[in-house]
Amino acid sequence: MFINPFFYTSYNGDQMKTKSIWETTISLPEEKKELPQTKTDILIIGSGIAGISTAFHLKDCKKKIMVIDKGRIAMGVTSKTTGKLTYLQGTCYQKIKTMYDLDTSYLYLNSQKESIQIVKDTISKYNIACDLEKVDSYIFANQQNEIKKIKKEEEILKKMNISYQKCTTLPNQYPCKYGIYVSDTYVFHPLKYLLSLMDICKKKGITFYENVCATNIRKKKNLYMVETSQGTIEANTVVICTHYPFFIKPCFIPFKTHIERSYVVASQIIKPKSFSAILPKNPSYSMRYYQNYFIYGGESHDMSHQIDYQKNYEKLQQQYKKYFTSNIDYMWCTHDILTEDHIPYIGRASKQEKNLFIATGFNKWGMTNGTLAGKVLSDLILKEKNEYTQLLAPYRSYTVQRILVLFKNATNTGKIFMRTKLDRNPSFYTENISVFKKDGIYYGKYIDKNGKSHIVYNKCPHMGCSLIFNKKDITWDCPCHGSRFDIDGDIIEGPSTYSIKIKK
Ligand SMILES: Cc1cc2nc3c(=O)[nH]c(=O)nc-3n(C[C@H](O)[C@H](O)[C@H](O)COP(=O)(O)OP(=O)(O)OC[C@H]3O[C@@H](n4cnc5c(N)ncnc54)[C@H](O)[C@@H]3O)c2cc1C
Structure with a gap:
């Protein structure tokens, strides 16, 4: 094939x-x-x-x-x-x-x-x-x-x-x-x-x-x-x-x-x-x-x-x-x-x-x-x-x-973790991409070119970082450890082993 x-x-x-x-x-x-x-x-x-x-x-x-x-x-x-x-x-x-x-x-x-x-x-x-x-x-x-x-x-x-x-x-x-x-x-x-x-x-x-x-x-x-x-x-x-x-x-x-x-x-x-x-x-x-x-x-x-x-x-x-x-x-x-x-x-x-x-x-x-x-x-x-x-x-x-570099890495990951929590809708998002909160839970929403909404959880199941929309690849990506999900929440790349699909 x-x-x-x-x-x-x-x-x-x-x-x-x-x-x-x-x-x-x-x-x-x-x-x-x-x-x-x-x-x-x-x-x-x-x-x-x-x-x-x-x-x-x-x-x-x-x-x-x-x-x-x-x-x-x-x-x-x-x-x-x-x-x-x-x-x-x-x-x-x-x-x-x-x-x-x-x-x-x-x-x-x-x-x-x-x-x-x-x-x-x-x-x-x-x-x-x-x-x-x-x-x-x-x-x-x-x-x-x-x-x-x-x-x-x-x-x-x-x-x-x-x-x-x-x-x-x-x-x-x-x-x-x-x-x-x-x-x-x-x-x-x-x-x-x-x-x-x-x-x-x-x-x-x-x-x-x-x-x-x-x-x-x-x-x-x-x-x-x-x-x-x-x-x-x-x-x-x-x-x-x-x-x-x-x-x-x-x-x-x-x-x-x-x-x-x-x-x-x-x-x-x-x-x-x-x-x-x-x-x-x-x-x-x-x-x-x-x-x-x-x-x-x-x-x-x-x-x-x-x-x-x-x-x-x-x-x-x-x-x-x-x-x-x-x-x-x-x-x-x-x-x-x-x-x-x-x-x-x-x-x-x-x-x-x-x-x-x-x-x-x-x-x-x-x-x-x-x-x-x-x-x-x-x-x-x-x-x-x-x-x-x-x-x-x-x-x-x-x-x-080694300890000094480990400390620097941990600080960088901590910083991005906080950044994604504080600014959930960064300026490069367009009107068809958004993160919103409902009943205390954050969701990511992407509206495709046919007007269909794709809604997923916005939290990475691996270590809880908030996901960022990657406009080029049309995926939700974790900036902390690299997990990636498609617009319907299926995993593309780990370390996450769980999807971000909404539980029905
Ligand atoms: C742009 C770029 C260029 C590079 N160029 C070179 C180069 O020229 N020379 C060089 O030596 N190196 C290069 N590298 C590095 C090299 O490509 C990688 O280090 C290497 O391919 C990683 O191999 P891997 O087997 O660890 O991972 P992978 O090839 O990713 O294999 C891991 C596999 O595990 C599977 N998996 C993941 N989680 C689970 C799970 N929970 N259950 C079951 N399966 C799972 C995945 O689906 C995947 O198939 C480059 C890297 C990059 C980013």
Whole structure:
């Protein structure tokens, strides 16, 4: 079945698809929707790169494994990524060194290189056609303070024995005063890769279920009872790869992370180049090519800093039009979870929960970190040694720097929580969008172009934040933790596991 994209007309008249280039270039198989099994050895919740990679690494362990997803398989954030496989991740090594030390930066670097190797080896062993291409990967800058940061990153790369080249231009002539690049990095089609891994898993007896939403986890003796939209599943081991966990305890992820939303455009071009690049400033910009398409991302922002997303779509289009002439064919947005120390949370959810695992906080580097999650989690489950378990442990110890960033994140979330309560009808709402109060409860109302009213609860079921209407995507979005709902209240993205439909 080919996905049927719908179109969006930009402010300057370009007609563009609002799905990602990956979603529209694959044929997505239908998976099982009814849940006959209620018992399993290992239950993996979430079928993005983290969930499917975990299933893949466990496929030979002779245990009964189920993967469930609340939506279609692989259609979460992984379907909207830009698909770069690189260890040159902005200026992350100086961030990690500041939080910890050079050894920790070095360990993280090795984890990323190893993940790239895992993807390469898997593709070659199973002959996976996912358009893997070796490309140079750049970080670059135009302003003095940004150049200084790149030079600082160079110092750390040198100490870690990474060879790199310097440059003052990019292969596509995008403005660049100074940059560096490495050559042993890649780009690929993330969904072609993931769906092939799923096929391999299925041949080994792993079952995949769509439209099964996990809502709660209870403990019964040594077993986990996972409540879902289709009944309870009993499992010895549970792996949560839902991008953002749907529970607060035991990991307290909402207090240890923040969420950034990013925007991406893709346009057909005549002379594609062979490189990927990041301008690591705030907001950052990213570039890569896929066949005869150029993919350009940017205008990221902390979700809690901004509530009118339309502006960012327009800013990205304007930024694109400054440097490129071809029409925009695709435009999409998505968000990722950022940790305060640039190291993801992968491992046991807490020291006490021996068989409950989690993978989140990929810092916009989920192609490598989701792959890493698959390897680390499977090693933990199979009681194999893995040198990265301490580095990634979700309950790792705090340094003063980490506590300061956690405090800043919590303050920002608190501020946006209050802002949405105090100003329920922001100025960018038009006459067809409103929030109103009836019998002490707040409702959101959207009147569509046929004059039909769509009324939903205005409170996010996750942690109670008031929802903001996203005029571009026609959705109700939570600015605190990223849950999204359609105009009739159905969940599009978690962490919320409950809809905002009005109870009849
Ligand atoms: C604009 C952008 C560009 C990016 N580009 C890159 C890049 O070039 N390179 C790179 O390495 N990384 C990149 N990333 C990061 C990367 O895309 C993500 O980190 C990664 O895709 C996240 O994978 P995941 O498996 O954790 O989540 P997902 O792919 O979102 O998978 C989670 C799955 O869990 C399901 N789920 C959620 N809740 C439940 C529930 N309660 N019950 C059942 N199922 C549930 C969802 O439906 C979903 O299918 C980018 C991120 C952004 C925002």
